[in-house]
Amino acid sequence: MIAALLAQIGLPLLMKAVGSGLDHIDNPIAKTAAEGLKQMGEAVTKGDVTPAQIAEANRHTERMAELELTRDAKVLATVNRTIRAEVQSEDAFVRRWRPSFGYAVALTWIMTMGSIAAAIILTPLQAPAIIAALVNTSPIWGIALGVLGVSVVKRSADKKLG
Incomplete structure (x- = not known):
């Protein structure tokens, strides 16, 4: 029932909205995607794509999202273990590498x-010429300041939890 309603109303509306947005991007890939979504919306509206096929696509999407969330949780667990190991280390530099990096930058x-x-x-x-040469250093500063920013944000979050 819900899948049939989604197939008749929701999915075509979503495809039309996304396709319309993509169609306004001046890029051949976006134009092709917009045309593909338009054709897909027409196929769903005509019934060429069945509610069972839509349900299977939804099931697949949910499974992919679940796998991605599981992977993200594992990555975060690894990061948290690393940070805990840093904090518990007997080596003062290991415990203080983030502030040391900040001071160095x-x-x-x-x-x-x-x-x-x-x-x-x-x-x-x-x-x-000096200013032009300075522009060439922007990638290295972007990396260093990005690492510093992540370290500061992560340490702030650690302090809130502690």
């Missing part, structure tokens, strides 16, 4: 920005 950032500011002030004609 902050010190490096201050030194880099101070050096750049001094270089621009002392050689203003070279400022465009």
Whole structure:
């Protein structure tokens, strides 16, 4: 009953909405997906796709989501074990690697920005080249600051739990 109702109303409506959104993206893959969803919606509306087939697709989707959640839970359990091992370690550096990394990144950032500011002030004609060179360092800073951000957020969450 519900599958039949979903097949007649819900699924075509969802496919129409998603297809319409994809159709407004200027990309050939999005256009192809939009056309495919339009054709699929028409097939469901005509009854070419049966409620049993929709129920099987839903069952498969639910199983895939369940597997993904199980995998995510295992990953989080591993991360939590690692963090607990860090906290319980007798080695002070292992316990303090996150703050140490934060201090190292902050010190490096201050030194880099101070050096750049001094270089621009002392050689203003070279400022465009200096700034252009700074742009080339953005990937490494993005990684370092990303790791630092994750560490800070994770440590904040650990403190809330503790």
